[in-house]
Amino acid sequence: MQEENLMKMSERATPPIMETYTASILICYLLYKIDRPIEKAHLYDIAVSNNIINYFFYQESISYLEKNGSIVLTKTDDGKPAYILAGEGIQCAKQLRDCVSKAYRDKIVLCALKYFERLKREGEVKIEYIPSKHGYYVHVRCLDVQEDLLDMKIYAPDLTQAKYLGRQIMLNPAGFYKKILDAAFQNEEDKTEYDLSDN
Secondary structure: OHHHHHHHHHHHHOOOEOOHHHHHHHHHHHHHHHOOOEEHHHHHHHHHHOOOEOHHHHHHHHHHHHHOOOEEEEEOOOOOEEEEEOHHHHHHHHHOHHHOOHHHHHHHHHHHHHHHHHHHHHHHEEEEEEEEOOEEEEEEEEEOOOOEEEEEEEEEOOHHHHHHHHHHHHHOHHHHHHHHHHHHHHOOOOOOOOOOOOO
């Protein structure tokens, strides 16, 4: 509850940026800090979907930065459009970073790191919801290069609970997998004592 209140206070302290100059510096700063191409769609999600930069000012900033050569549109290895920082943008990120408050700089970098971590998890773990006679199965697959590390189904009485379970697994798939292994390795033979005195 306290963490939720702090998050709400933080959002109030950093309303969406509604100014092209500041938004442009912040975009350059993010690309500089991440130091690799960021897919066009991902950059939008990080900056706009997290209410860091207003949609209209984001569009204006991107257009301005492309025109003056601060950012360059390239392609990722799988052919998706992505932005990289060019010479002008690097200078902007280094020299003008203090024109944007630390709260905004921290917020956009943290949102980006969490966003990329979530994408990584989604690439390593696949979850689907399979209807059954009396509920749903949460089908969890932990993927590796050669083989599935884990392929299991967990029953849930309805779709709401199944999706909740899926979300909880996705918060920390490695931790979930480790707990399964720990449970398996620490499992011991049932030590129930049976009364055989009347045999």
